[in-house]
Structure formats: C-alpha cells, structure tokens
Amino acid sequence: MIKKYFFTSLLASTLFVAGCANSNNATEQIDQGGIDGGNSGEANDPATLGPTDDTSSRLGYVRYDKDQLDMDAEQNHAVTIDRHKLADTITRLILRNEGFGDAATLVTDDEVLIAYDKPDDLDPDEAATIVKKTAMSITPRFYHVYVSDKAVTFRDIQSLKNSTSESDDHQNTLDSIIEDMKEAPQGEDVKMKSE
Template sequence: MIALTGCTTDNSLRDEHEKIADELDPTRDEGPVRDPGYEDPEANSRLGYVNYTKEQFEQDPERNRVITMNRTEMADIITRVILRHEAFDEVATLVTGEEVLIAYEKNDLLEANEAADVARKSAESIMPRHFEIYVSDNNVLIRDIESLHNSTTKDPDYDNTIEQIITEMKKSPQGRDD
C-alpha cells in the first residue's frame, strides 16, 4: 500500500510537471494572438509611431490608464533570442517588476563566462535599463523559475523566494558588465 501511494505521488508530480510544461510551451499559442503578421503580412514591417499634443493628451479619456509591460511576453522574447544561439539547449526566463532571472542549460560550444555574457546581453538589449539581470547555468534553477510561473508579486513568499533564487544565481558567472 505504501508503494502504491509513493507511485501515485510520483505520477502526480510527473503529471503536474507535464501540465506546467504544456502551459509554458512556446508553440501552443501560434496564430493571431502570438503573431502580429498572422492576418496582416505587413504588420512586422510597419513602423510604430504616435504623436499627441498636450491638449489631445489631456482630452484623451485613457490618459490616466496605467502603463504596463507584458512580463510574459518579455520573458518569451528574451528566451527566444537566447535560444537562437547554438550554444543553448534550454532557457527559462522570469521577468518581475525589477528583475530578470535567466537559467539555462548550455552545451560545450561556449565557456561558462561567454554563455553568461550572451544571456545577459540578450536580456539587456530587450529590457529597460533599470532591471537587474541575473543569469545562471545551474539547470536546477530552471525548475525553480518554472515554479513561479503562476505567481504574483502579492504572493506571501514572493520576495523570499525570488531572493533565494537570486542568491543561487549569483554563484554562477554573470557575464561582463560593459
């Protein structure tokens, strides 16, 4: 009976991990939600432009809307940029309000410091400068980051968990600070 309970727990953990992996699968949302060129092939080549006068802005009913960043989309972009480099086999990225945490598994094409530099510079090229960026080739941290994928900044253990992960990440090369 105890062995069956143990197997059930292992199967439950495996099922939960597979469910999370499916939720986080970057290919599952293909189509109009993920690809701006899906219905409009020229969407990816258009320039972005806006121009308001102060008067127009003051009259805009949305002028007081909160400006937000889609953290999941930013994490997705960073991960995809890093994976374009042939030295990376798996990358997990978490974007918070202040930090970017990147854990990766690399192959032997790059030394540890070079891989850290590629990961860091990829994130720096995408994120605003005020974000602190932490990287690690400790692939155990991939699962730690994954465990936070449904978290919010209001979760009770959020700050403590993030700090623990950052402490572990700092044990890995962080790339050059240019």
Template structure:
C-alpha cells in the same frame, strides 16, 4: 549620453504603445503566447508579414495627452511576453540547449542549459545583454548555467507581483544561487554591481 537616454525612451515608448494596442486581443494573445512557449513547436514566420514589416509611428500634441483618460494612464508591461521574447532571442544563439526566463516586477531571472562546447562567461554575456536590450534599465538581471535553477524558476511561473511577499524568500534564494554562476563579461561602466 543624450542619445542613450533618447534610445531607451524610444524603446520604452514602443513597449507602452504596443501594450496599449494589444489590450483588445489579450485573451487571444495569451493563447498564442502559451502555444509559442511550447518547446515542441518550431519557430515560425509571423502570421502577417505586412504587419511585421510595417514601421511604428505615433504623433501627439501636448493637449491630446492632457485629456483625463491619458492623465490617469499608466504604462503596463506584459511580463510573459517579455520573458517569451528574451528566451527566444537567447535560444537563437548556438550556445544554448534550453532557457527559462522569469520576469518579476523588478528582476529578470534567466537559467539555461549550455551546449558542451559553449564558453560559460561568453554565454552569460549573451543572456544578460539580451535581457538588457529588451527590458527597462531599472530591472536587475541575473543569469545562471546551473540547470537545476530552471525548475526553481518554473515553480514561480504562476505567481504574480501582488503575492510578492509570499515568494520573496524563494526569489532571494534563487538570486543567491545565480550569483555563483558567471554574470557576463565585465565592461567599462556597464557593470554597476
């Protein structure tokens, strides 16, 4: 149990540090993300292989974290980048033709089109576990092979969490539909609901 907490703490710290390091290039990153999300482009090797191969390491003292800038610092997550990462990872599986992912402030919604030979329960398990491996544990993850939900998710892609009350009903409706689809294989102590 301690190893699991340590593992998730390390993952969260990695995302926080990565997010902070990328603030200077936010505009360029947005353009790159939009280009990467274009399904007509092929998956390419990272632009800087040395950067891709480099290990991540950070070391601080307690005093360094107690300065005024760090006390008021909050962790931020690039939800578009998270959705991008989840979608690409799922598409690496041979079971999927198309995947749409929406990351809100507390949910991850994944709708997909399966290949005809794909097993629904197994594919749902892949999609859900992929999102679980990327997102902090407090996120609720819903998956569906109902292809019409891809458009429903797409309709929310320009929304933001400050408008949450405006699209709560739409999110709730999509989640109700998603729950009609397989949500992944049942696992010991992994399924909470």
C-alpha cells in the same frame, strides 16, 4: 563567431520590438485623431494596406498636443509590460545562439531570471555574457538580469511561474533564488553609451 550570433540576436530583437511598437492600441490612438487630425487615421488603417504592405514592417508614430489629452485620465495611464511575452522572446532569442539547447526565463517587476544549459564548447563566463546581453538587448534598462547555468535553477524559477507581483509571499523565495544565481557566472553587463 560569438559576436556574429550576438549581433544576429540583437538585430532580430530590434526588429521584434519595432514590430511590437505598432500595436492595435497605437493604431487606434492615431485613428482617433492625433495631431494630424481625424483623417490621417485612414492611411494607418490595416484594412487600407495594399497587398504587399505589412503592419509589422511599418514604423510607429504618435503625436499629440496637450489639448487633445484628458489630463485627469493621463494621471492614471500606466505603461505596462507583457511579462509573459518578454520572457518568451528572451528565451527564444537565447536558443537562437549556437549550442544553447534549453533555456527558461522568469520576468518580474524589475528582474529577469534566466536558467540555461551552457554549451559544452563555451567558457562559463562567455556563455553567461551571451545570455545576459541577449536579455538586456530587449529589456527595459531598469531591469536587473540574473543568469545561471546551474541545473537546479530551472526548477527554482519554475516554482514562481504562477506568482503575481501583487503577492508579497513569494519575495523571500525570489530573493533566495537570486542569491543562488549570483553564485553562477553572471557575464558582462551591457554598457549603454550616453548620447
């Protein structure tokens, strides 16, 4: 039963990530010329989609050759993660699992902290595994995920909700919260298969 809910969450998150991959910026990049030339963008223009087409169901694809890129500008091109949207998605996916009624997620530069109410009918380690695997299924691999079913963790991670990653003054508080969270069951890690 738990596996069914995990795989349902995994499928939903995969579809979400695939849908997000085709953002307006990606469409604009394709429209601006890609390897296929300037005319290929017309097929990708949302205004030319038929009534049954949906941009969220389309695959994302971009191809360039080096001559099309301004390499000086590429040195300053940064990949960004919308931490708020990631936290929102993780929290929603956790609550889709049966028995979970409350969850909160904080996403930093390289950590995900999750507070949750453990369902009464689940073993603490099993609940922690479900929460952790749900988060890890949609989080970049370099992130560390910490989970806790302790009630105080909700307040602890909420205390950092207005902090920024550029501020060093919250780091001691963050480290302290993580150490407290490690005292709660952490569940199994998701092991990625190497191709």
